[in-house]
Amino acid sequence: MLTRRNILQSVSAGFGYLAFKGVHAAENAASNPLASKLPHFAARAKRVIFLCMQGGPSHVDTFDHKPLLTRDHGKPGRYGGTLLKSPWEFRQRGDSGLWISDLFPEVAKHADDMTLIRSMQCDQPVHPGAMTQMHTGTAQFIRPSLGAWTLYGLGTENDSLPGFVSLSPPAGSSRNYGSSFLPAIYGGSKVGRGGRGARFVNGGSGESVPDIKNPRWADPQQRKQLDFIQSLNQAKLSRDQYQPDVEGIIESYELAFRMQDAMPELMDTSQESAATLAMYGADAGPTQNFGKQCLLARRFIEAGVRFVEVTHGNWDQHVNLSTDHKLRAEACDQPIAGLLADLKQRDLLKDTLVIWGGEFGRTPSAQGGDGRNHNNKGYTTWMAGGGVKGGFSYGMTDEYGYEAVEKKCHIHDWHATILHLLGLDHEQLTYRYAGRDFRLTDVHGNVMHDILA
Template identity: 40%
Template sequence: MKTHHHHQLFDSATRRGFLRDLGLGFGGLALGTMLAQDLLPISSQAKADEHLGWRPPDGRPHFAPKAKSVIWMFMIGGVSQVESFDPKPELDRHDGKTIAETPHASILESPYVKKNVRELVAGLHPVQPKIMRMQVGYRRHGQSGLAISDWWPHLSRHIDDLAIVRSMWTTDNDHGAQLQFHTGRHVLEGRLPTIGSWVHYGLGTMNENLPKYVVLGTPLADCCGGIGGQGSGYLGPEHEGVQLKVDPREPIPYASPAKPVPDDLQRRKFALIDRLDRLVAQDHPDDPAITARIQSYELAFRMQMAVPEALDFKHESEETTQLYGLHQDATRDFGAQCLAARRLVERGVRFVQLFHGSNGGAGAWDAHGGLKANHAQQCAQVDQPIAALLTDLKRRGLLEETLVVWATEFGRTPGSQGTDGRDHHPYGFSVWMAGGGLKGGVAHGATDELGFHAVENRHYVTDIHATVLHALGLDSRRLEVPGHRRLDIDHGQPILELFA
């Protein structure tokens, strides 16, 4: 009878301690996805799926892609559409009135507005919001003549590169919409795969030394989805985003050795782990979990070498660091994220997710009061870095193959909240995209005259997901996992009109 005593060398807890003691630094979240996969055996369901002929993606696109990589920028808290990319001069004309007192009262009968919201705006609620004028001016720019607010002076120079979608809608009127924007489902429905994890699942790597899916900045707060905003749900932990810090001294939180370890010693330690895993593999030659485990350790070592180099700006020119605003307090943090994103896609990372505005709660863009001061400050932190990213990608020939997405969870009401703020508004808001085979200088869809709800070419949040996947040559229905059937709205529809 064959014995399996070598299987008992380490239980899960001992294995983690063993790795930590070896100086590999696997204690933290960044490489936790690898350890999670390490301890997951192949399930009987997966075996049954394979028996029926289903196979996971082979890393190749389903059709010719327009883009190779995605840079996904998410502004946390809810950016006002009427003070950014969908200016509404009618707000100024009717400042202080209720919607019912304007020539636009018919919007209250829109089939897109839920009954409870219609009653609130119509004044049946004790607090009747008044229309609040735009808190900033706007201008038309470029050959396209598209209008954006004056809080975006740097980005306005790139207006002819942008494809603005002004007709977004979602269903969550609370900040669970942050998770909803990334997964397509309400936060109460559990953690499901995010758009980044679908890209990771569907496409192979372009650089075996770096993760396919990287997260920069502080993620969503626990109240709004937490790490579910970069999670992979039922696709498995190996498809989660890997969080990196823009710091070459410690780019992978908690994953550096506790003490400096010579490269040669690191290699010998990994070789020992590799031999132990291959002992197990001898008894389970058909178990893909064993293969995945071995590959994960190999990737971890390569990452410790490659990631610090990717996030080290010392060889960037003074002109480049000035371009991104790294010498200014207001723009330094997000500028560093944007420059790191360029360096990562330049080195073959598929999906780079940037967060701005995480403050441990609903998000810095959540302007229930003092919207003018709030948005002026937040825009000043991101406007120059985002414009620099587009400039830099374009001059390096990378914008054509990189899809840049700017998004937020919902917009803000045309009416005031209190005296100088705006409430959450899921019925009509804006996002924009650039590069990746899209047309530039176009505005797709529209809200009504007051920016209340999307009325033309309306798009639920998963239409953005579908557009991203389409640009990468992926069909979400061909990625579907047996046992996890998705609704049509989960898949979304790519906005084909945006493609050149």
């Protein structure tokens, strides 16, 4: 019989459990810097996949339709040289009618899920500076990367995996996935070999990275050895007080120990269906390598990783644009479309923010006859899922594509908007260092509210 006393006892027990759960969560967050954290406000996206196109893909050949560039092909350009029409036709795609070129026929099928930001700007016309600014907000100093700030603000949802993974980052670019003055545990974990020779396929097996498996991971002796090393690290930490590098080593050793169990299974794609591999183009051909990486990105975020970056390049075509841009697009078009389709069918796209873009665009005028120079004054990136409008175009470059002229989006605005979609206020997400509060956007940045769904 359910009495009034029974009900009160049950309710009070429930309150006690909730109180204990809250205390436990607070203690867990204090002891585990990667513990999941509440955002500043309701988030539209829970996680990010950043498809980084190294080298600067040409906006006027991909996502920024310029009819006058075709009409005036061969005429003198505004800053010298001659205007160069795109070798590829632009067509209106989906119900929204977004103009996308034939370079990306498969991605174009997802036009109604995409917001094209056609008014991007950054401060650097050279690759190293622009790449660094795209990732960290500045080119002058070493600062935490976008992924590190995201992990610092939100934590991760799987304590046996890194919260931020960089798949095959460009060689020599650790600052683009580093944590700088943030605790080292927030830095990205590099997976795979970066640079133009990056490979993620291994004879058709499920292995993605050499030596990913440790045959001794379950050996109790290994735990004893790690405990001894950690006792020395803890002694160093107690003796010398504030030692963020030592704290980072302690935390990274523990994470690495746990990863030995989780990582090999996560990166083994041999159990994926033939249909899934084909959808990503991960089964064979020029799409196999990048397709495998996009598939791994889906598996990572599905397992609770907060931020995954996948790098593809090289898009730096000062010459041979018509040949090499085509090759680059052929290698990534199907994998990106497969990723979007797979996320959508798994009901993950709605709260996964997918970002595509390079460090800048390219000039409307020709270089070397069949090439284009760097252009940081106006270019295109796009976002899909994660709370952005579908089938939407934001901002505009001039009639030829030289520079942004309407609703200009500086890289600080881009960062502010990404954080906003994750439920983070870019002005509140700060870290005290060297006597001042730092943030990803420095003292700049405005959220592009127009692109929010």
